[in-house]
Amino acid sequence: MAPTSTLTSEQLIEFYRLMYLSRRTDDREIVLKRQQKIFFQISCAGHEALLVAAGMALRPGYDWFFPYYRDRAICLALGNTVEDQLLQAVGAADDPASGGRQMPSHWSSTKLNIVTPSSSTATQCLHAIGCAEAGRYFTKYPEAAAKHTGDYREFKDIKFHGDEVTYVSIGEGSTSQGEFWESLNTASNGKLPVLYVVEDNGYAISTPVEANTPGGNISKLIANFPNFHFAEIDGTDPIACYAAMVEAAAYCRAGHGPALVHGHVIRPYSHSLSDDERLYRSAAELQADAARDPISRMQLWLLREGILDEAGINQLERKVDEEVQRAADRAVQASLPTIDSITKHVYSEDLLPTDVRFDAQPVATADSNERTMADLINTCLKDEMRRDPRIVVFGEDVADATRDEPLRSGELKGKGGVFKLTSGLQHEFGNDRCWNSPLAEANIVGRAIGMAVRGMKPVVEIQFFDYIWPAMHQMRNELALIRWRSNGTFNCPIVMRVPIGGYLTGGSIYHSQSGESIFTHTPGVRVVMPSNALDAMGLLRTAIRCDDPVLFLEHKRLYRETFCRATYPGPDFTIPFGKAKTIREGKDVTILTYGAVVPRALQAAQKIHRDKGIDVEVIDLRSLSPYDWEAIATSVRKTSRVIIAHEDMLSWGYGAEIAARIGDELFHDLDAPVRRVAAMDTFVAYQPTLEDVILPQPEHLYKAIAELAAF
Structure with missing residues (x-):
């Protein structure tokens, strides 16, 4: 680690404090997991220097962030609190990231522009691309971000600045995922201000980097993407990390294109607390990692440069330990989510399409x-x-x-x-x-x-x-x-x-x-x-x-x-979801259907009425999720016989759920078994004579109607 003139002594001390805060939060979670007060733990240990550097080089609430589960340290640097993070570990109702729905280490904050992540690897790379494209679009067309009343609701406040950076991070193992490469293509083509951070700790759970990445080095594979700024660095060296992040962010912010910082970090703890890395990593390898621990390196550098003495280090660490302990005490006492919260926010609660x-x-x-x-x-x-x-x-x-x-x-x-x-x-x-x-x-x-x-x-x-x-x-x-x-x-x-x-x-x-x-x-x-x-x-x-x-x-x-x-019905014509349409009234048999089977059901209904006088009611569901249960129930109670017809295969198809619910809730209204007409349990063939047999036709429906009416 070389001396730096870009960070003041106060900033360097804060840099170390955030690194140590992240490590001690990991350690506290491990204790809580062993005490069975939380249910999962995955750490940021060994990644702290790279991530605090990223947090200090970027702007919370201004830039946008698509992190992954190792990113505790950058979230703390951006303004996330230890209590925020431990509330998620506990699964508390007041967990600001998810209300107890997500595992720990799934960071989220609308205030800080940290976008909710999943446990899937590399999917967030494409989200970052779209986010950067949106920022560019609103900058070019600010009127698109203005509030107006041309909708059923006013548009929410849309944040954009014109020079924002979109951060996205990924482990070296996840660089094998297709979404990572698809995102590089679009970032490169569009010269988008996306800052990728590859946190390379050498292992994807137990799979070493050489088994995951050809040549064992992702930087060599991506070096020919145009418009990119690339940096490959020692991710355990805080000063080198900060310099690289500042340079990369400046490149993106200036509109030159995307950047990728590949940081070689360590993983001093197992992949997660559910994993034991001693089963696949040698003692010598673990000792070599320990010698590169960024916490120890930063501490020794501060002492050597005279920025902090031993007493100052001890005082800082004691305050951090107390902060983490207080946060843990509050988190384990926090209220848990209530049962009635489970179904909240599955869909919008302000603008239902069924409205x-x-x-x-x-x-x-x-x-x-x-x-x-x-x-x-x-x-x-x-x-x-x-x-x-x-x-x-x-x-x-x-x-x-x-x-x-x-x-x-x-x-x-x-x-x-x-x-x-x-x-x-x-x-x-x-x-x-x-x-x-x-x-x-x-x-x-x-x-x-x-x-x-x-x-x-x-x-x-x-x-x-x-x-x-x-x-x-x-x-x-x-x-x-x-x-x-x-x-x-x-x-x-x-x-x-x-x-x-x-x-x-x-x-x-x-x-x-x-x-x-x-x-x-x-x-x-x-x-x-x-x-x-x-x-x-x-x-x-x-x-x-x-x-x-x-x-x-x-x-x-x-x-x-x-x-x-x-x-043409005019520029404001809308139809609510979950509202079926009765397209033929009838009293003997109900057909529930949708899509291209609708005209075939009508043909069958009209023919059987001419031939046999059977009066068929045909209901076009139109909306499959949600569906109109009231319309279904009303018709079945009237006719007491029902056919569910759809183009997809019969087994495990859409009609099975409707049939099961009719049997469950309308059993006493039925005079015959619920019948399904659908495609064969195969694929659609090229030859039309085969396709005609595979897919439901009017004659299939005609036969089913006749059999059901005679039951």
């Missing part, structure tokens, strides 16, 4: 032409983008033309999505509000999460439902959970538009999938699936204006069908 405010009627306009579902979705997107400057649209191929000079000159018509649903958006609103993403679905959703956390309203497209699975990690572990895991302090109301389904005559395995029940099984996300143009426009507008994440499923076969056309 009567979204129950609007179509209004007559000068445009009386009937339009397809595709047309009205496109019109809705344009309406909403004109109304709300926070809305951006991106995904694969959604722009008219990325190289837009020929587009502006009129030489090119433009693409606007493989189904043309985003046609004209880039042309009207520009490249900053509609653009093509990389071919990476996790990149699309992860960036959208970071943008929405900052106050933007991303409406993103996954090109085909069949390829949604790379984004599943972001959807299940991040998007759905941010509001709940932060106890309502963060939210990310994005809209994901996804073309879905078969009946395409040649769509085959990878362009015909359904799987909506996988997502309706996920709390925290709303799922809707319209069957006609009018419902598509009304539900999409509600999705955009509400405050929850929404998976908006658009059946490809219905995009341009003539029978589901509608006239």
Whole structure:
């Protein structure tokens, strides 16, 4: 450690105090875990110099922070208190990070701009990208951040400064994750002010770095990314760490691009208290780590430089010990969360999409032409983008033309999505509000999460439902959970538009999938699936204006069908979620369905009424999560016979839950067993003669109706 002129003596003493405070907080948590007063412990030990340096080089409440579970020291340096952190360890009701919902070391603070993290590794890298993009967007278009009353609520205060840095940290093991590399691509391409910190302690639990990273050094692998500032340093040397962090932050703040600081640190304690590193690390290796302990190094340096003497060190450490003890005493006495808090903040409690405010009627306009579902979705997107400057649209191929000079000159018509649903958006609103993403679905959703956390309203497209699975990690572990895991302090109301389904005559395995029940099984996300143009426009507008994440499923076969056309219902037409629509009244049998099975159910109902006089009631659920139980119950009580029909496979499908609830709550109203009609338990074949048998057809429904009516 060389002398420094960039930090005053007082700052150097505070540097050491924060490092020691972090270590002693770790030690206190270990004691509490062994006393069974907390339930999990994972430490920051050995990372303190690198992280305090980052905290002192950046600005709390100004810059933005996406930490991971080793980041105790930077959070303390930013202004988190020991009591804040120990309240989380206890799982107290007053835990400011999560209200007892998250494990310890999942830091969160709206005041300090520390964004709630998950236990997943590397997902936060894409959130940081979106956050940085949002900061740049609001700086360029400050009117988008201004409060106005063009919505059902005023926009929240949106923080932006123009030169902020977005910090994101990651362990060296997590650099193997795809989201890390996807984030580097976008940070590099966009010259985004993102400061990556790789905390390399040599081990991903028990896997050493050479088994995880080719060549054993991540810096060598990423060295050719353009627009980056790179630094590889001894992360146990506080002075070197501070110099590197100041330089990296200045590079980002000046608008030159992203930076990455790769700090070689140590891990003097096991991965967590549930792990015993002596099973896979030799005594000699552990002793070598101990010789590089940043706490000891900083203490000796302060003594050698005459900044503190032994008495000063002892006094500082005694005060820290007392502070940690007081915080621990208060934390273990704190009240625990109440049982009635469990369901709070799963969804927005201020702007429910089921609210009567979204129950609007179509209004007559000068445009009386009937339009397809595709047309009205496109019109809705344009309406909403004109109304709300926070809305951006991106995904694969959604722009008219990325190289837009020929587009502006009129030489090119433009693409606007493989189904043309985003046609004209880039042309009207520009490249900053509609653009093509990389071919990476996790990149699309992860960036959208970071943008929405900052106050933007991303409406993103996954090109085909069949390829949604790379984004599943972001959807299940991040998007759905941010509001709940932060106890309502963060939210990310994005809209994901996804073309879905078969009946395409040649769509085959990878362009015909359904799987909506996988997502309706996920709390925290709303799922809707319209069957006609009018419902598509009304539900999409509600999705955009509400405050929850929404998976908006658009059946490809219905995009341009003539029978589901509608006239334009006006720029404020909305439909509440959870409100089914009875599209055919009947008294003998109820069919509950949605999506492309709706017109097939109607065909079957009309034919069997002509042939046999059986009167079938058809209900289009429209909204799958939430769903309209009252409409279902009312119809079943009337007809006493019910069929649930859906395009997805029969087993473990969406209909199973509805059938189970009907059997549970409406058993005495039934005159026949609940029947399901769905796809075969296989995949959709390319050959149309096979597809016709695999997917539910009108004749399948006709047969089920006849059998049920005769029961």
